[in-house]
Amino acid sequence: MKSDITLRYQGKTLIIDTKYYGQTMQTNSLFNSRTLHSHNMYQIFTYVKNMDFARSGNVSGLLLYAKTDEDIVPDNDYIISGNRISVKTLDLNTDFSNISKQLNAIVEKLLI
Secondary structure, eight states, X not given: OOOSEEEEEXXXXXXXXXXXXXXXXXEETTTTXXXXXXXXXXXXXXXXXXXXXXXXXXXXXXXXXXXXXOSOOOOEEEEETTEEEEEEEEOOSSOXXXXXXXXXXXXXXXXX
């Protein structure tokens, strides 16, 4: 397994794994609910824990989804076993300067 992007800044590491689905959220018809794809959460968690072998908490993970036309857009932050795991959505249906602004805002919040 290999993550898509790894950023390092002043002793902190952010591991980014990008995803695209026609539907970002999965549907649980039994409970009539929408949830994140659990295998994606396990994947990013594994990347983070393998990188943070010293258990410093200075390694974070980001699941970055391409925005779809769904009403529900993932925008969550979690602390799991001492590490921050975030799930964000990126609107790619815009010019590059806006995409760049979105990415910079996400990374600044998580890494700086």
